[in-house]
Amino acid sequence: MFWNPKKNPREVFTPRESKVNQVMYIERPELEEALLDGLLGTKHLVLHGESGSGKSWLYKKVLTDQSLVYRVSNLANASRLGNINEEFLNILNRAEEAKKTSYTETKDAGFNAALASANLSHTDSYRVGSKEPFEALLSDLHAESKGNNAVLVLDNLEAIFQSQEHLKELADLITLLDDDTYAKYRVKFIVVGIPGDLRKYFFETPNLSAVGNRLKELPEVFRLTEEQTEQLIKRGFVDELEYLNVKDKLYNEIVEHVIWITDRIPQKIHEYCLALALEAYRNSRPLQSDDVKVADRKWLEESLYQAYSVVEASMNENETRVRRRDQVIYSLGQLNTSAFRAADVENYVRSRFSDSTEDVQLNINGTLSYLAKQSQPIIRKTPKGDTYVFADPVYRMCIRIMLKIEQNNQLVKKRPLDTLDLDSYLF
Template sequence: MSRLSVESVFTPRKSEVNESMYVLRPQHEKMLKRALRRNSHTLIFGESGNGKSWLYKKVLDELRTKYVVANCANASRLGSITEEICNSIIKSGHVTKVGFSEEKMAEISAYFAKGNIKSNNSYQVHHDEPLLKAFKIFDEIVSDKKIVVLDNLESIFSSECLMAELADIIILLDDNRYAECNVNLLIVGVPSGVLQYFRDIKNSESIANRITEIAKVGGLDEIQIRDIIETGFGLLDFKFSPLDLTAISKHILNVTLGSAQRVHEYCETLAYELEESAWSYNPNMLQDADQAWLVQGFRHSYQLIELHLNNRDTTVARRNQVIFCIARVRVHQFDANVIETLIKEYFPKTIPETHMGVGAILRALSNDKSPLLNRVDNSGFYYIRDSRYLMCIRVMLYIDASGKVAKKNFTM
């Protein structure tokens, strides 16, 4: 029996759920199922790549709930959430897993060919209103509850116009004419604070009360990563020793921060390394996998971090220590005190009797033309601009035998 292909097992960019590699999230799945049973809208948020799309698709399929996906990135391009929702319902003549008849498609095509879909922050409900018409068509095909998924919310979060349109749509769906269609929204994206945003905008105090927010979809833990490795490489007819499996799981958690997409990417890269070595593993392969993983998706991050390192071999190289320690912070926001504590832990022999100058280094890392950090307004706190920077720092920087921060010189 031939071995499965690597790319059929580890699928970091596959939009559809890879059933054999799906990691169960019992709490999130339970919360989402309960939220979807209510007559309200639902919000899922979490960092990009943490598996939000697979989560909602898995749950909706288990509930046998019909849905369409409207992409907020496309709504931003079109300048209209309404138009993108309408397009998603009639896309290619079908809704998800539900086909239109030729007669119904003719009606849809004739209606939307009129070009009467326009961006509008408030809607006059009449017989030609496109959103209501699209929902009625959806309802004629699916009489049970159905969901419009608004994915990639981050694409419109900074647009006051589109967020106001979203607020109007949320309110409209309580209108009897819309409610009869039995459609709810599932809003999916990176930004936290969405409910607070709706509470703060004018005349929208009640919008947040119409939305159920489930817990943030975070990264995978070591046990979940171990399951992915065991399952995935098992499908490839390969088994690591218990010691190697533990070491690999810890390493992948450390460099990927548990991002589901990045875990799949790393496992895919490691599997290719194994394939080229006739499926014979040795721990040095992790170094080769590190380099291959960085080259394929972190070129920009590597180059940006390299620009911020000390440009000469200074005695202490405090800036390099700061950057190294930023990737070891366990909280989202940090200040100079947090970094100084980590420097004392990792570089105890370099602690001066006077000030270390960490605050000035953090300010410099946030003020550069290509900043590594963002500064929280009116405070001394900072946060990393992109989680990929953290992943890259963890792979490219290490403490050498002399106790100094050293850089792995990958070919980028």
């Protein structure tokens, strides 16, 4: 059969693309409206959400649609270079708008607009009359926007969130934007990252509580709805690639499978759909049901080693008789819903491990809370706070493969990594 692919799948599904894929962007009206309202307000904004949830595409789409001039400062560079002001200088240098011949950081104490400026003072050998990096960057944004409002995005907050020194510097910068010297440039901050408790940190830190009042935390950027996920799948496989027809049984099967396997995380959807589409593209034919199994295998193989170590670290460290936490983790892997409550988990644990749970208080809430608070958690709370989801959908698949039940069907044991058989799971 002659088959003429319309596009290369890499042009359609773009999981690592920093620029907004305008064709594949799925509108998120509530989040977009909240961000737009925040831009029209007086406070600086905190945009947070789990990795891969679409934060960057969201703010870039809204800022572009509003014709707002903006620049992005990567706080991972601030961590690497030593401070945020060095990252500002890095941005200026990349744009060839400032030349630095020597630079020595000096640190002072205090916290208000005047002292914040002192905290960011430097010993420089700039040209006479040149500005320090923060003001120079604001000035450039002001000039580029022709005197209108502009935005400075501070992305990857998680890169500095464990550093009190960097957070203090961020607080200084936020405070300075209220000072006439800096306010005249009409630049608003959007702080973007995984942590959602930046305001709480400032409120609870001595001398920094006033900074919390200068920030507005936007609703969490969460996973797509099932309807939005299907919209993305249809746009890619039906409209752009023409690999599927919505009337086909295979279309519905793929939609259901992608929703389940990716947990509706936008980046994961793009990653998985790209792997799936490439199977058809490489074989010069439309999608077939067997392609799903191949895509599943590749999806697992890429992440299995890391996922195994994370799940293993969450299991019971001691050889207890029951290993209740391991029973809970095993049960999480068996649930077929993307979100689950403590009651859902307890019902499964009591049903599957009835001999060791009869007339016993299980404290499932405490176990789930413990698992969600690990440095690399396998689950996390949803914005509503009463349900949980997997932090990465690959953890669920890994749990199903690596854990088994022994000793009268009550004790959970892990299979060694080098003995895992993906074929037994996938086929």
